[in-house]
Amino acid sequence: MSRRRQSVTIRHVAADAGVSLQTVSRVINKEAGVRPEMQQRVQASIEKLGYVPSLAAQRMSGSRSYLILALNDRERTISDWQKREGGDWVGQMMLGGCTACAEHGYRMIVELIDTNSANIERELAGAIAALQPDGAILTPPHSQNQDILDYLHKAGIKIARIGSQTPGPGFCITMDDEGGARRATEHLLTLGHRRIGFIAGPEDYELSAWRVAGWKAAMAAAGLPTDDLLVTGDFTYASGLEAARNLLDHARPSAIIASNDQMAIASLAVVRGRGQSVPQDLSIVSFDDTPIIRYATPPITAVAQPIAAATEKAARLIIAACASNAKGDSSELEMANVASDLVLRESTRAVKN
Amino acid sequence: MSRRRQSVTIRHVAADAGVSLQTVSRVINKEAGVRPEMQQRVQASIEKLGYVPSLAAQRMSGSRSYLILALNDRERTISDWQKREGGDWVGQMMLGGCTACAEHGYRMIVELIDTNSANIERELAGAIAALQPDGAILTPPHSQNQDILDYLHKAGIKIARIGSQTPGPGFCITMDDEGGARRATEHLLTLGHRRIGFIAGPEDYELSAWRVAGWKAAMAAAGLPTDDLLVTGDFTYASGLEAARNLLDHARPSAIIASNDQMAIASLAVVRGRGQSVPQDLSIVSFDDTPIIRYATPPITAVAQPIAAATEKAARLIIAACASNAKGDSSELEMANVASDLVLRESTRAVKN
DNA sequence: GTGAAAGCGCTAACAA
DNA sequence: TTGTTAGCGCTTTCAC
Numbered sequence: 001m002s003r004r005r006q007s008v009t010i011r012h013v014a015a016d017a018g019v020s021l022q023t024v025s026r027v028i029n030k031e032a033g034v035r036p037e038m039q040q041r042v043q044a045s046i047e048k049l050g051y052v053p054s055l056a057a058q059r060m061s062g063s064r065s066y067l068i069l070a071l072n073d074r075e076r077t078i079s080d081w082q083k084r085e086g087g088d089w090v091g092q093m094m095l096g097g098c099t100a101c102a103e104h105g106y107r108m109i110v111e112l113i114d115t116n117s118a119n120i121e122r123e124l125a126g127a128i129a130a131l132q133p134d135g136a137i138l139t140p141p142h143s144q145n146q147d148i149l150d151y152l153h154k155a156g157i158k159i160a161r162i163g164s165q166t167p168g169p170g171f172c173i174t175m176d177d178e179g180g181a182r183r184a185t186e187h188l189l190t191l192g193h194r195r196i197g198f199i200a201g202p203e204d205y206e207l208s209a210w211r212v213a214g215w216k217a218a219m220a221a222a223g224l225p226t227d228d229l230l231v232t233g234d235f236t237y238a239s240g241l242e243a244a245r246n247l248l249d250h251a252r253p254s255a256i257i258a259s260n261d262q263m264a265i266a267s268l269a270v271v272r273g274r275g276q277s278v279p280q281d282l283s284i285v286s287f288d289d290t291p292i293i294r295y296a297t298p299p300i301t302a303v304a305q306p307i308a309a310a311t312e313k314a315a316r317l318i319i320a321a322c323a324s325n326a327k328g329d330s331s332e333l334e335m336a337n338v339a340s341d342l343v344l345r346e347s348t349r350a351v352k353n
Numbered sequence: 354m355s356r357r358r359q360s361v362t363i364r365h366v367a368a369d370a371g372v373s374l375q376t377v378s379r380v381i382n383k384e385a386g387v388r389p390e391m392q393q394r395v396q397a398s399i400e401k402l403g404y405v406p407s408l409a410a411q412r413m414s415g416s417r418s419y420l421i422l423a424l425n426d427r428e429r430t431i432s433d434w435q436k437r438e439g440g441d442w443v444g445q446m447m448l449g450g451c452t453a454c455a456e457h458g459y460r461m462i463v464e465l466i467d468t469n470s471a472n473i474e475r476e477l478a479g480a481i482a483a484l485q486p487d488g489a490i491l492t493p494p495h496s497q498n499q500d501i502l503d504y505l506h507k508a509g510i511k512i513a514r515i516g517s518q519t520p521g522p523g524f525c526i527t528m529d530d531e532g533g534a535r536r537a538t539e540h541l542l543t544l545g546h547r548r549i550g551f552i553a554g555p556e557d558y559e560l561s562a563w564r565v566a567g568w569k570a571a572m573a574a575a576g577l578p579t580d581d582l583l584v585t586g587d588f589t590y591a592s593g594l595e596a597a598r599n600l601l602d603h604a605r606p607s608a609i610i611a612s613n614d615q616m617a618i619a620s621l622a623v624v625r626g627r628g629q630s631v632p633q634d635l636s637i638v639s640f641d642d643t644p645i646i647r648y649a650t651p652p653i654t655a656v657a658q659p660i661a662a663a664t665e666k667a668a669r670l671i672i673a674a675c676a677s678n679a680k681g682d683s684s685e686l687e688m689a690n691v692a693s694d695l696v697l698r699e700s701t702r703a704v705k706n
Numbered sequence: 707g708t709g710a711a712a713g714c715g716c717t718a719a720c721a722a
Numbered sequence: 723t724t725g726t727t728a729g730c731g732c733t734t735t736c737a738c
Contacts, residue, residue: 005415006482007508009731020709025733033707050475052482056418057731059409060714062358066483081448081661086439086644090447094463095434107462107484110447122403129359129405130419131460155360291439295648308434362715373725378717386723410715413730 008051017045028053029063055107059132064322066106067133068315070097071124071142074112086291089139089307096308097137100315108315109133113148115141121151128155135318137311140164140205158321160314162307163207165335171317173310173336177207180303180340181214181257184285187301187342188255189222192351193283195229197253199243199263202234211259211287229253233263240266248274248282254351255283261293264300268347279349289343298346309338361404370398381406382416408460412485417675419459420486421668423450424477424495427465439644442492442660449661450490453668461668462486466501468494474504481508488671490664491523492516493558511674513667515660516560518688524670526663526689530560533656533693534567534610537638540654540695541608542575545704546636548582550606552596552616555587564612564640582606586616593619601627601635607704608636614646617653621700632702642696651699662691 014024019042026034027042034042045051059065070093080087090110097108111127114120127133128151135158142148143161149168152159159170163177188196198215201208212230219226228251233239240263247253248270258264264286271282278284278298286293289304313336366377372395379387380395387395398404412418423446433440443463450461464480467473480486481504488511495501496514502521505512512523516530541549551568554561565583572579581604586592593616600606601623611617617639624635631637631651639646642657666689 006485006731008482010733011731021732022709022734023707026708029733035707038707050478050482052479054413054485054731055483056409056412056485057714058733059407060413060716060731061733062714063733065409078448081441081444084441084445084642084644085647086441088434088437088439088441088444091434091441091444092437094443095431098463098465105483109460109462110451112451125403126405129361129403130408130458132359132407132409289437291437291644292648294438295645297650359715363717364715374716375718375725376723379724382717388723391723407715410730411717413715413732414717415730416717 006054006057008049010051010053012049013042013045013051016049017042064134065132066104067131068097068101068106068108068318069127069131069133069136070094070108070110070311071113071136071138071148072110073115073139073141075115077112086295088290092307093137093139093311096310096312097315099308100312100319104319106134106315106319108137113142115145120145121147124148124151128152128157134158134322135160135315137314137318138162138164138170140207144168144206158318160318162310162314163205165206171314171321171334171336173314173317173338174210175207175306175310176337176340177210178214178217179337180287180305180342181211182218183214183342184257184287184301184303185215185218187344188257188283188285188348189218189224191255191283191348193255194224194351195251195253195255196224197229197231197247197251197256198226199240199247199256199258199267200230200232201259202232205235208259215257233259235260235262237262237266239263241270243267244270253282255285255348257285257287259287261286261288261290261300261302264293264302265296268296268300278347281352283348283351285342285348293345296347300347301345302343304341304343306338306340313338359407359410361402363404363406365402366395366398366404369402370395417487418485419457420484421450421454421459421461421671422480422484422486422489423447423461423463423664424466424489424491424501425463426468426492426494428468430465439648441643445660446490446492446664449664449666450668452661453665453672457672459487459668459672461490466495468498473498474500477501477504481505481510487511487675488513488668490515490667490671493560497521497559511671513671515663515667516558518559524667524674524687524689526667526670526691527563528560528659528663529690529693530563531567531570533640533658533695534564535571536567536695537610537640537654537656538568538571540697541610541636541638541701542571544608544636544701546606546608547577547704548604548606548608549577550582550584550600550604550609551579552593552600552609552611552620553583553585554612554616555585558588561612568610586612588613588615590615590619592616594623596620597623606635608638608701610638610640612640614639614641614643614653614655617646617655618649621649621653631700634705636701636704638695638701646698649700653700654698655696657694657696659691659693666691 143164153169244267286302496517506522597620639655
């Protein structure tokens with residue numbers, strides 16, 4: 001029991017089908033140049049014996065590892081898990097990632113990396129050396145971290161970056177932040193709102209600027225000014241409180257778009273605290289659509305961040321790159337954008353007379 | 354680039370330290386019988402070169418794979434992710450599992466398996482053959498599935514079963530269901546409640562019975578009857594509605610304990626629907642403590658299911674078993690129980706005069 | 707189109 | 723206590 005071995009190996013299949021190991025290997029890897037007849041014979045043996053290749057052995061002999069790393073920020077992820085407030089970023093990644101991976105025999109492994117650590121590279125190097133993944137899916141803030149990008153690139157690992165367009169190696173997948181902000185703003189404009197305040201996210205997140213841009217574009221298209229309607233938070237509840245107060249005190253908006261759910265919830269609390277109500281006195285639109293805002297009173301209209309779709313796309317790009325890489329052509333930098341959705345709930349309403 | 358190789362191998366370390374491969378291997382695996390002097394020399398080379406062993410190679414040569422599978426029910430898990438209602442079972446597993454795994458160089462891979470499928474064994478066999486994990490952590494309903502247990506046992510894979518005490522191979526980790534139910538009941542008793550209704554979970558979940566047992570024990574200790582106070586649901590919201598109506602119509606309880614959050618939320622809705630309120634007219638206690646009940650109005654008092662702690666324990670047991678297994682002693686069946694917590698919120702109050 | 711040989715990085719068994 | 727050898731299961735050469 002101590003020394004476990006593969007029960008059915010390529011050798012058994014080869015023997016059963018009466019062919020060489022190499023032919024079996026070719027069939028497994030769907031390589032061209034095998035007679036259909038052989039191909040079928042081998043396939044039959046594989047099914048009959050229930051053969052499944054060992055990832056370890058495949059990786060050992062210099063081919064793919066069929067492993068994709070999902071690199072997330074440790075502190076943020078652990079904190080989300082510990083709070084148990086419904087933050088489901090990683091869950092959504094798994095949902096999208098597993099879907100794509102399962103179709104091609106890949107696995108996704110969640111790996112947490114410290115952002116603010118001197119040994120960020122040591123941690124990463126350890127994971128890479130141990131697992132030798134074929135690709136890595138990066139999420140903010142890692143997706144714009146040059147050190148990480150360089151390291152992965154040099155190691156020959158396919159990169160898919162979610163939520164970043166910073167120049168660098170790998171695919172970039174954006175989640176339609178600008179479009180989402182635009183649609184949210186247009187939704188409010190349609191409801192007659194003219195003074196639409198915007199609480200931006202911190203500048204070190206690239207998507208903060210994209211969201212602001214979408215809002216500004218929609219406002220400009222409607223010929224409306226945005227001068228005093230923009231305040232900046234840092235994605236925390238506390239910053240949302242301050243931003244909302246600021247906005248309500250000085251800009252007198254009839255609607256507020258917050259750049260994430262925490263700040264939207266905070267805005268809701270501020271309005272409440274002033275004896276007013278949502279959506280009667282103020283409309284609120286949020287960003288991200290994590291579970292928390294479904295349970296707010298009222299449930300908040302939000303731009304849903306398509307994390308699952310983005311991760312699925314990321315995985316597919318990596319898998320495709322691995323496949324084509326084998327055939328020799330080098331992967332080009334590619335941009336992809338997955339659509340976000342505006343989910344209408346009860347926090348938006350036509351502006352008061 | 355196509356053919357990636359380990360950049361630093363055991364060979365480099367051996368050369369750098371001027372020892373044999375085997376000595377390096379011994380140091381890596383912390384085997385006894387290496388002179389401290391050598392040990393340090395090798396260790397220094399390892400650090401200097403940034404060497405990290407390849408899991409694939411380690412597994413290939415017949416030792417551990419350092420991989421632990423977290424086997425979950427596919428349908429349930431995917432559904433939780435898609436609904437985005439805050440169900441955080443897998444997240445909690447990762448939280449606990451990663452903690453334990455990280456300390457010993459293991460990784461946890463989430464693998465979804467269909468419960469109601471003829472090819473349940475095929476799916477499992479595929480995952481086992483591909484990954485050759487050292488252990489598997491099973492959650493209900495898999496943790497009481499004899500086919501799965503047998504298959505894993507025969508494959509020599511260490512098993513940790515969460516939420517099951519059905520006889521069979523592997524460690525059993527329970528989450529203090531009975532104790533939690535008892536404490537919840539005692540809490541209500543302390544508040545003066547005498548008629549405490551209980552909505553049980555479906556019988557095919559072992560923990561359903563444990564929860565009922567805890568409630569019965571506490572009631573019995575207080576000399577109270579439970580005859581007409583027990584109804585059974587199936588963990589769905591709909592079944593919760595029916596169960597609560599049933600209870601309120603016939604048993605006239607002043608408090609209800611629901612065996613999970615969905616049914617607790619449903620009970621809350623029923624009370625509301627009858628123009629009454631919680632906790633003024635009825636106290637409610639829930640089980641599991643998923644995010645959803647934090648956002649209920651009022652937030653619901655609940656027995657928190659310690660999934661993270663249970664998974665951590667499971668991973669530790671498996672890792673320890675792998676280590677001792679190497680030394681030859683066979684692992685005995687072992688039971689573990691991780692404590693659950695009663696989280697007091699606003700849905701419980703002293704009984705009306 | 708197919709097969710035989712070599713080797714990936716590591717550990718188990720043995721020898722020294 | 724340390725080193726040597728063989729081989730894990732697979733893919734990559736390179737022959738045929």
